[in-house]
């Protein structure tokens with residue numbers, strides 16, 4: 001374990017320290033919203049997995065927490081996963097090793113809880129690679145002009161799209177049911193305590209000048225909900241006319257017709273000039289429905305970062321797109337039990353992983369294993385950047401195909 005830096009001590013956190021937590025949080029993430037207002041909001045902070053670092057005088061100067069996901073989707077399976085969050089160090093105590101200490105404790109706690117994989121959203125992409133996290137999922141951000149043409153999908157016209165003000169009590173369970181039915185690697189559902197409530201909170205200071213949250217709910221002829229979008233409109237009156245913006249916070253469709261019906265309505269709201277949406281999977285149906293995707297000014301961002309904490313358990317927990325029998329030589333500077341040669345015999349129905357002395361086929365660091373874990377980047381692409389080495393000619397493409405997945409990974413919300 002990395003020792004706690006001199007003059008500091010590691011502590012567990014409980015709800016009694018909410019005020020200290022908000023103080024460190026607002027130091028780490030400057031906000032115009034005061035701690036008093038933040039204290040009134042529902043929080044999804046997983047206290048059972050929250051820890052921090054105190055200075056000698058008892059002031060909390062660093063904190064972190066982990067969502068204990070129990071059913072996190074990865075290729076072909078759902079697994080326990082530690083979702084790192086709320087990481088912050090007081091600016092007066094930074095660059096003294098406090099984050100390093102906290103990451104060490106986080107990894108130990110995750111292994112103890114039986115979580116072979118950890119993931120996070122990074123405030124800054126340059127922070128977490130050194131701890132063995134690899135970028136595993138990207139997301140698509142679009143700004144779609146109002147009235148953009150969409151391709152037709154049979155059955156879309158038969159669906160009804162209801163527009164309502166978001167009501168947490170009424171819509172929460174419906175949204176949760178639709179969201180958690182999605183089968184996509186990385187698609188974290190709000191399964192941990194308070195996560196759903198926090199996602200529906202809509203205080204004025206979240207709105208940035210826009211209206212309160214609205215919902216577009218797609219239903220079939222029987223009134224069964226099949227998809228939704230949470231959104232706000234922001235008006236903007238210009239001399240040349242209204243130029244409002246629709247900000248879509250989350251859009252989920254269970255099938256193609258639902259996606260077509262949903263976007264057909266969102267792209268045709270009066271007084272709006274464009275529709276902004278982010279956190280879409282790179283293969284989201286909207287991309288293919290748009291007749292002119294270039295006009296939507298596509299941008300790609302980093303979404304989930306993944307850290308393989310226990311190589312044999314993590315590799316055995318997911319499924320593979322094709323049969324594979326490969327020996328991986330893995331390096332891991334932070335956790336030596338992961339290092340060495342592992343034979344993976346796997347396919348669409350299961351995987352076995354054993355330690356071996358056999359010659360390795362491919363060599364890679366645990367960071368690259370994290371990048372390939374959700375199936376969103378290929379081993380071949382990583383080899384192209386010199387990050388995977390093919391030691392036995394001819395093994396790279398087969399392994400690369402097996403580690404891939406037909407559905408692109410993404411998390412639809414930042415946790």
Ligand SMILES: CC(=O)SCCNC(=O)CCNC(=O)[C@H](O)C(C)(C)COP(=O)(O)OP(=O)(O)OC[C@H]1O[C@@H](n2cnc3c(N)ncnc32)[C@H](O)[C@@H]1OP(=O)(O)O
Nearest residue numbers: 028085086087088089094095096097098099100120123126
């Ligand atoms: C999952 C999440 O919650 S992401 C949110 C992360 N939080 C933030 O960005 C809030 C603002 N920033 C902070 O609170 C702090 O600066 C932190 C948490 C990013 C870093 O905390 P510190 O205690 O200063 O980090 P620590 O001293 O342990 O540094 C560990 C290593 O990370 C590096 N590092 C720290 N911050 C950064 C950064 N922003 N960019 C690049 N490298 C960084 C350090 O240089 C050090 O590298 P080394 O070990 O190779 O020398």
